Amino acid sequence: MTVAAAIAPTRPAKTGQPVATTALTAATLLLPIVAINTLGFLVPVFNLLLMSMRKVEASGALLDAWTAASWLKLFVDGFYLQLLWNTVRVSALITLLTLLASYPIALYLHRSRGTWRNLLLVLVIAPLLTSAVVRTYGWIAILSDQGVLNAAARALGAGAPLRLMFNEVGVVIGLTEILMPYMILSLLAGFGRLDPRLEEAAASLGAGPFAVFRRVVLPLSLPGVALGSLLAFVLSVSSFITPKLLGGGRVFLLATEIYDQAIVTLNWPLAATLSIVVLLVFGLALAAYGRVVRRIG
Amino acid sequence: MDERPISRALKLTAAAMFLLLLAPLLVVLPMSFSGDAYLAFPPSSWSTRWYGAVFKNARMVDAFFVSVKLGLAVTVLSLLVAVPAAYALVRLRPKGGGWLLALFTAPLLLPTIVLGLGLLIVFASLGWLGSAWGLLLCHLIVTLPYALRMLVTTLSTLPPAVEEAAATLGASPAVVFRRITLPLMAPGIMATSVLSFLVSFDEVVVSLFMTTPKLSTLPVAMFHHVEDRADPMVAALSVLLVALTLVVVLVVDRTIGLGRAFVK
Numbered sequence A: 001m002t003v004a005a006a007i008a009p010t011r012p013a014k015t016g017q018p019v020a021t022t023a024l025t026a027a028t029l030l031l032p033i034v035a036i037n038t039l040g041f042l043v044p045v046f047n048l049l050l051m052s053m054r055k056v057e058a059s060g061a062l063l064d065a066w067t068a069a070s071w072l073k074l075f076v077d078g079f080y081l082q083l084l085w086n087t088v089r090v091s092a093l094i095t096l097l098t099l100l101a102s103y104p105i106a107l108y109l110h111r112s113r114g115t116w117r118n119l120l121l122v123l124v125i126a127p128l129l130t131s132a133v134v135r136t137y138g139w140i141a142i143l144s145d146q147g148v149l150n151a152a153a154r155a156l157g158a159g160a161p162l163r164l165m166f167n168e169v170g171v172v173i174g175l176t177e178i179l180m181p182y183m184i185l186s187l188l189a190g191f192g193r194l195d196p197r198l199e200e201a202a203a204s205l206g207a208g209p210f211a212v213f214r215r216v217v218l219p220l221s222l223p224g225v226a227l228g229s230l231l232a233f234v235l236s237v238s239s240f241i242t243p244k245l246l247g248g249g250r251v252f253l254l255a256t257e258i259y260d261q262a263i264v265t266l267n268w269p270l271a272a273t274l275s276i277v278v279l280l281v282f283g284l285a286l287a288a289y290g291r292v293v294r295r296i297g
Numbered sequence B: 001m002d003e004r005p006i007s008r009a010l011k012l013t014a015a016a017m018f019l020l021l022l023a024p025l026l027v028v029l030p031m032s033f034s035g036d037a038y039l040a041f042p043p044s045s046w047s048t049r050w051y052g053a054v055f056k057n058a059r060m061v062d063a064f065f066v067s068v069k070l071g072l073a074v075t076v077l078s079l080l081v082a083v084p085a086a087y088a089l090v091r092l093r094p095k096g097g098g099w100l101l102a103l104f105t106a107p108l109l110l111p112t113i114v115l116g117l118g119l120l121i122v123f124a125s126l127g128w129l130g131s132a133w134g135l136l137l138c139h140l141i142v143t144l145p146y147a148l149r150m151l152v153t154t155l156s157t158l159p160p161a162v163e164e165a166a167a168t169l170g171a172s173p174a175v176v177f178r179r180i181t182l183p184l185m186a187p188g189i190m191a192t193s194v195l196s197f198l199v200s201f202d203e204v205v206v207s208l209f210m211t212t213p214k215l216s217t218l219p220v221a222m223f224h225h226v227e228d229r230a231d232p233m234v235a236a237l238s239v240l241l242v243a244l245t246l247v248v249v250l251v252v253d254r255t256i257g258l259g260r261a262f263v264k
Helices: A002-006 A019-051 A069-076 A078-111 A114-129 A132-143 A148-155 A168-191 A196-204 A209-238 A241-247 A254-264 A268-296 B008-032 B049-056 B058-091 B097-108 B112-126 B132-157 B161-168 B173-202 B205-210 B218-228 B232-255 B258-262
Strands: A054-056 A062-066
Touching: A019 A268, A019 B058, A019 B097, A019 B112, A019 B132, A054 A268, A069 A078, A069 A268, A078 A114, A078 A168, A078 A209, A078 A254, A078 A268, A078 B008, A114 A168, A114 B008, A114 B232, A132 A148, A132 A168, A132 A241, A132 B008, A132 B218, A132 B232, A168 A209, A168 A241, A168 B008, A196 A209, A209 A254, A209 A268, A209 B112, A241 A254, A241 B218, A254 A268, A254 B112, A254 B205, A268 B112, B008 B232, B049 B058, B049 B232, B058 B097, B058 B132, B058 B173, B058 B218, B097 B132, B112 B132, B112 B205, B132 B173, B132 B205, B161 B173, B173 B218, B173 B232, B205 B218, B218 B232
Parallel strands: none
Antiparallel strands: A054 A062
């Protein structure tokens, strides 16, 4: 990691001041960020752990007592296990589709040069700078009963409109597109290791285009694939806007349930418990990524 | 650089996938000129009335100004907090600096839905929900990791030789910072400002937990509007926002290079 390496103590600071003064200056300069980080990050996150064990009334009023009820509910109530399984299954599917849709773009970008490449790169990054609300709205315009796809289907003679949103199909399509830029940028970073001369060597030794791809390009791009998949998976597990709007309250995922429990049902202990589950899923995904990276070197 | 010819199959697949990637942005343009009262494709008539509706919608206009003011305040505060922090971490090399940097950038790794819930619970007990200060602090938490990372990278790529020379010639650390380090950091500070503003302006999930009908940011107001009814007004608003983003992106690309800012 370049950022971490940048501040590794490779050489002493040459400020010409005693060490104690330097340490004091550093502490003063770091004070504001420490205060904000503590109040806005450390306290809220550790408070979630405590909140998940608080006792709560049906009205949402918190009692000054501790209980494991929220955690028990998670394992005993089939709904929440189903929710967890749904989230993991849908996120894995989205990750796979994002990879399949992004790979051709990344490979094409890797092979193109000059202004054309820069222009296409801007087109990849531009959606990243556009609000998820705007892009999800665009998908509503495409997928709804009166939308672009159903207009096309009607023109081709379809009778009843295709149900493309307010269900899992819509959430999967929308999130796949929303996560594509992350995947493309990760794949591009991975393609950095791919020397075009290797492909030429394979081709000149008689390998067909498909064999070159399968034996040379694909294996060398695996680190990028792993990184992009990790990103797509964790972002999909925690995404909220797109599942909420394209799912229309009919697709039940961890992130949407956290919001509903926190804002609608006012069951903060359960919301806190579910958000810790999200963090655990994150941890498992990261651990799996670590193992994969060690294996593919 | 030797180039490999790009096969026709790859060109076609990449073009199709680009169409998928840009589809939601491309579709809002014709939709924004719809003359219909609801979202339908193709529109039965064309008009610019939804653009007028955007400017007449008090909630959207208010939310827009909240978002702009918030974005500007968050950008200034991010710089005021992150520039000294980056300087301390890179130039003063305190003990445990690597650990501290990891801690300060950790909110970046936290899912926004979890961060939002955590902030909601703490801020509710402090009575900060729906307050401008609470919202400002929430956005600061989100933008600071980006700002700090960018500034640490900027600072660590500056050669320390010039600063050392100035110090050797008798300039105090404060003078060296003001006259040498800060001007050299200017491009990085520009990039950080743009990124902080865009991140704050686009932030929606954490804000959803913090806002009330009285005090709402533009993405949150749009989210609630779409949740309620997806009419062509949001398309008109989206076109305006995409145009605004495009202008910012082009300016950034011309001045500091988009590739440098985002692909590393």
